[in-house]
Amino acid sequence: MTTREALPSISSLGMDSPIVQSWCERNGYSYLSGERGDIRISAVKSMDARFAYIDETSTVSDEIYELSIQGEPPLCEVRITFAGERGLRYALNAIGRMIKRGMWQDGTHYDYPRFPVRGIIEGFYGQPWSQEQRLKMLGFIARHNMNSYVYGPKDDIYHRERWQDLYDEEAYARLRNAFTETTALGLDFYYSIAPGLSMRYSSEADFAALIRKVEQIHKLGVTDFCLLLDDIPEELQHQEDKDAYSDLVEAHIRLVNRFYAEIMKWNDSIRLIVCPTQYWGKGDERYISQLGSRIHPSIDLFWTGRNICAPEITLSEAAVFTQSTHRKPLYWDNYPVNDVEMTDEMHIGPYRGRDRHLYRFSRGVIANGMEYAESSKIAYATIADYLWNPEKYDPEASWQGALEEIVGQANFADMLQFADNLRYSCLYLTDSPKLAAELTKFNFAYFYGDREQAIDHLEQFFEQMIEAGSRLSKGMENGDLHAELQRWLHKYAAGCALMQECVRYIRSQNPDELEQIRTKYELYRKDLTYVFADVLMSFMNKVLDQYFTNQ
Structure with missing residues (x-):
């Protein structure tokens, strides 16, 4: 072969x-x-x-x-x-x-695929991807049988802050280039606009500005759009809107239907997705039910599930949303995104917690990425596998395949060792399963088995972890990934060294060594970069409390 x-x-x-x-x-x-x-x-x-x-x-x-x-x-x-x-x-x-x-x-x-819509959204807070990163990402998701890319970086000033303003020549050229590449790859390109922070829903001038802005994008050939009304106040802010509408949902129903009718005049193949202000919950709340029952049935609604970052998405939850809104949910899945309060985390674990039959009550999934484009590909590859055939999806097998593809064969084994300690996210609320298992075995063997052998074995395990991290820190085949992971590699190395010192203390029982470990641990905790999660902390607390003694 x-x-x-x-x-x-x-x-x-x-x-x-x-x-x-x-x-x-x-x-x-x-x-x-x-x-x-x-x-x-x-x-x-x-x-x-x-x-x-x-x-x-x-x-x-x-x-x-x-x-x-x-x-x-x-x-x-x-x-x-x-x-x-x-x-x-x-x-x-x-x-x-x-x-x-x-x-x-x-x-x-x-x-054939089970989900009809399978894609990603560049929709995070933080530095948008560079054009080079964006174009490479388009090729990546195309190779993984995804079919949709949604452009909507929160920190693109023309997308949200200055939504009324037309794109300048340089920014417009970047959008044209991204749309051209998306189309060449057989992907759907969705342009998103987020006017909700400042828009006066009763203002004809604001509505005209919205249409003028979207028409500028349509002239590129774009026929798929997203109107994002998320992350805005849940009540009307302008007095003229309070006078014109009974509440926010009435204003949004009017805006969405009018916007859809207007853009459909350009091309009857135009598609629209709306992100509602209430985009998570049980799915039968007043706002989302009222919005879904009164907007055009051809419009898709984004939904994140029971939570903004949902640990799981079930078939029954999707069925409730479908019944309440008269349409299947299109999930905006906030994984692997790590913005806002999650910036200390690195989300490179496999996709999990989504019902294997979710495709029966869902339009699909659009996954929100991290500003770390190369690192996002690890999770994206597993998401693509799930979306193609969730009933046969194996998270661990998919994850290992993704790591091997993106990291490269030469770094695969070391990356597998390292990445096992960066699993923590909304999908995986613990961390370091292999390390946790080793510490559990050590704890039992120390008190009920051969103590010296247990110490030797744990010391060897930590040495292997340190060696893997050292090799990765020196360089990877994937230089972009190596650059993105620097912060987490540094914290990983510090944690491994700290645990190795703990083993030496357990062997020696030297109180001076214990005080040195205590000082180093306090310094280690000041760095909020999230590696090992509670697994290291639990072990360190036992050591510092002198749980492992010769008595």
């Missing part, structure tokens, strides 16, 4: 060769004309129902594909059957995964 270092060449026979050629160029494969490639692809478009309709979700889809594979590179024939362009793209992605994972599979493979 072809190695990871020597990718096979690919040739295309028949129709749709431009898509195959473009995919090859973007993914590092040599594209050859005729029948000269190691993998010879024939792409066949089918109007058969099985390539256009998904029974589980009762939806028409252009994302279904079938691969028929005979042989292995360099003598391999692949027949792709599809109905829509996305189906062809996902079939090519499947071929790429088989090649890079060394798991080439002869035979016929029929596949």
Whole structure:
């Protein structure tokens, strides 16, 4: 089988060769004309129902594909059957995964996604991604069979603070470039605008400014929009609005319906998503129920679940929202985002806590990222796996695959050791499972087994942790990821060294060493960077309380 270092060449026979050629160029494969490639692809478009309709979700889809594979590179024939362009793209992605994972599979493979909307939103507070990071991210999510990118950085001044103002030439060019790349990758580009902080809902001038601004974006060719009314006061602020509307939801119903009617005049294929002011909860509260029952049924509503950052999202919660708002929720999932009070955390653990049948009562998931673009890809890869087929999704297997892909084979084992101590998030309210297990075993062996052997074993474990961190700190194949993780690598190294000193004290029982550890621990705690969570703290408290004694 072809190695990871020597990718096979690919040739295309028949129709749709431009898509195959473009995919090859973007993914590092040599594209050859005729029948000269190691993998010879024939792409066949089918109007058969099985390539256009998904029974589980009762939806028409252009994302279904079938691969028929005979042989292995360099003598391999692949027949792709599809109905829509996305189906062809996902079939090519499947071929790429088989090649890079060394798991080439002869035979016929029929596949399709369960969630119709699968994507990400650049919607965090903090420094927006650079244009280079943004374009790389688009390629990444396209390779992982996502289909939507939502542009909405809170700190883009034209998005929220100066929503009335048209984009200047430079910023407008960046948006054009991002939209062009998104379209070339077969993704949907959603432009978001957030006027709620200052908009006077009763003002004709403000409404005209909103339409003028969105029309500027529409002229790029954009037909998908988000109207964000989140993170604003829950009551009307302007006297003229209080005079015109009974409450905030009445103003929002009027704004949303009028906005939708206006933009639909430009193009009847336009789509709109609204983020309501109340975007989390049980799903049957007055505001969201009233809004959902009175806005146009074709408008999607963003929803985060029972919490802003939801530990879990269940099928029953989605059903309540659907019944109350007369539409399925489109989840704005606040993971892996780490803005506001979460800035000391690094969210690179796997996606979890979402019902395996959620697709039956949901439009899909749009995941909010961190300002750390490269680090966000780790969680995004697992989210993509879940969204494609949640019933077969394995969080740990997906996570290890994501780490290997993004970190690189040379750093994979060390990264796995390090990243296990950065799992804490709204999805995983503890941390360091491997470390916790080792400390539990040590505690038992120290008091009920061979004490010296227990100390030796724990010391070796900490040495392995330190060595892994040291190698990562010196550099990674992925330089961008290495730069983003510096703060957490430093805290990890300090914590490992501290725990290693604790083991030495447990062995020696020297009171001077204990006082040195106490001083270092106080300094360690001043750095709020979140690594190890309560696992290290629990162990340190036992050591400092002289729990491990020779008596």
